[in-house]
Amino acid sequence: MYESENTTTHELADIGTRFFAYIVDAILIGIVGGFFGANGEWFGAGLISFLIGVVYCWYFWTRHDGQTPGKMLTKIRVVKANGMPMTDADAIVRSVGYWVNGLVFGLGFFWALFDDRRQGWHDKLASTYVVRASEKVKVDRYVDVPEKPKRVDF
Numbered sequence: 001m002y003e004s005e006n007t008t009t010h011e012l013a014d015i016g017t018r019f020f021a022y023i024v025d026a027i028l029i030g031i032v033g034g035f036f037g038a039n040g041e042w043f044g045a046g047l048i049s050f051l052i053g054v055v056y057c058w059y060f061w062t063r064h065d066g067q068t069p070g071k072m073l074t075k076i077r078v079v080k081a082n083g084m085p086m087t088d089a090d091a092i093v094r095s096v097g098y099w100v101n102g103l104v105f106g107l108g109f110f111w112a113l114f115d116d117r118r119q120g121w122h123d124k125l126a127s128t129y130v131v132r133a134s135e136k137v138k139v140d141r142y143v144d145v146p147e148k149p150k151r152v153d154f
Contacts, residue, residue, distance in 0.1 A: 008083075010131035012118045013076040018130055024070030029053050050099070057095040061086050067133065081127040090126045097122025 033049035060068040066077035066086060078094070080086055086094075101108025101121050108121030123129060 008134075010079065010129070010134060013074075013130040013132055015113055015118065017074045017076055018112070018118075021068070021070035021074045021076060024073055025056070025068045028069060029056050032056075053098070054092060054095045057098075058088060058091040061091040061094070062088055071130075071133075075133045076130055077133045078128050079131055081129060086126075086128070090128070094122050094126035094128055097125040100125070 029049065029052055033052050036048045036052065057068065060066075060071075061078050062085070064072075066079055071077055078086065080090065097108070097120075101111075112118050112120040112123070117129065119129065
């Protein structure tokens with residue numbers, strides 16, 4: 001394991017908490033998407049909802065320390081595997097990863113149930129973890145994660 005003076009340990013968020021946060025965020029995105037897609041065009045409404053979801057996730061993950069309103073409510077956050085803040089590109093990749101998860105009957109989401117690091121495909125694509133929210137600690141370099149962690153160190 002590699003460590004630095006600023007290494008901190010985060011507890012991985014459980015799947016139930018992540019699911020509840022996802023439902024809260026999906027409801028909020030659906031409400032906003034409903035206003036824009038109320039003209040009855042299915043294709044247009046779907047595209048608008050997709051874009052609203054990407055912008056919503058990008059904004060909260062990059063401008064609010066990895067916490068959407070659902071994650072704030074459940075006291076969890078998204079963090080990069082290397083401890084650095086999420087970039088705009090990371091947030092977009094992770095958000096699009098939600099849609100990739102759903103393409104194969106939701107398998108990408110269920111993957112987190114069996115993954116040792118509780119990562120869905122969207123997490124793996126963007127190199128992220130979902131952890132319990134804690135004090136913000138500056139991390140100055142990457143810390144390797146053990147084979148089967150209950151916690152994530154970086």
